[in-house]
Amino acid sequence: MKNSQQRGATRPRARGTGRSLARRAELIAIGRKLFSDTSYDALSMDDIARHAHVAKGLIYYYFTSKRGYYLAIVEDSVAGLVNLAAGGLELPPVERVNRTIDSYLRYAENNQAAYRTIVSGGVGFDAQVHAIRDGVREAIVTTIAEGAYGRREIPPLVRMGLLGWVCSVEGAALDWIDRPELSRDTMRELLVKTLGGTLRAIEELEPSRVAPPPARRDP
Structure with a gap:
């Protein structure tokens, strides 16, 4: 069960539409730049949300966790x-x-x-x-x-x-x-x-x- 949850954390939600998948891709592009410039441990979800100009909950919605977000990137x-x-x-x-x-x-x-x-x-x-x-x-x-x-x-x-x-x-x-x-x-x-x-x-x-x-x- 745990392994299936980890795999699911890096995939688009099943209810994703074209617009939501585009939004997810945009968040991945932003995160790619952030994690390139700053270490994983130094970035909090609040930092990521602030740089992405989105609510923190939106990142959780697409990626479940910071680790899920990083692995998706x-x-x-x-x-x-x-x-x-x-x-x-x-x-x-x-x-x-x-x-x-x-x-x-x-x-x-x-x-x-x-x-x-x-x-x-x-x-x-x-x-x-x-x-x-x-x-x-x-x-x-x-x-x-x-x-x-x-x-x-x-x-x-x-x-x-x-x-x-x-x-x-x-x-x-x-x-x-x-x-x-x-x-x-x-x-x-x-x-x-x-x-x-x-x-x-x-x-x-x-x-x-x-x-x-x-x-x-x-x-």
Whole structure:
């Protein structure tokens, strides 16, 4: 019973209309910015209601609790990132990998508060938030594997190699949006090259997973 209540806290009310869902999305957008700038424990429901210019009861109506509100923000941010990064199924493997990395960086650049929420959370150690973040990592690993190898099922060594690369991308992207000294194109090229190095290292240790050839440059 408790688990079903926790899950329900992060979903729209069944009686929601188009207008109420739009209001809920607006509250999520406001909360995303608040939790990006201020730690979870430092924000009270009164603070949130004041910044959102709504009655506190409205936030309880949509999200049940502050934790439910926070988890809804994280899950909404995750959905946006994964949907962008996982597109381009019709493209050749190398192009799809490039598109995935570009989409990832574009999302981080254009949705900085949401990206920080996904990667760092601003809430200290929270097992449920970290589980959501880990789900994003696994989704990106699966997307890269499918783009690089044409399959989603990968052995442990391949998963670990790609997961290590994804974690390094998170740190690099966080630093990049704070100090955008490189263009997105340069960042993408850098990350594509480091991914190429990871894929070649995987191939050396797991010969059945042949790294795709590097993209050709136009003359």
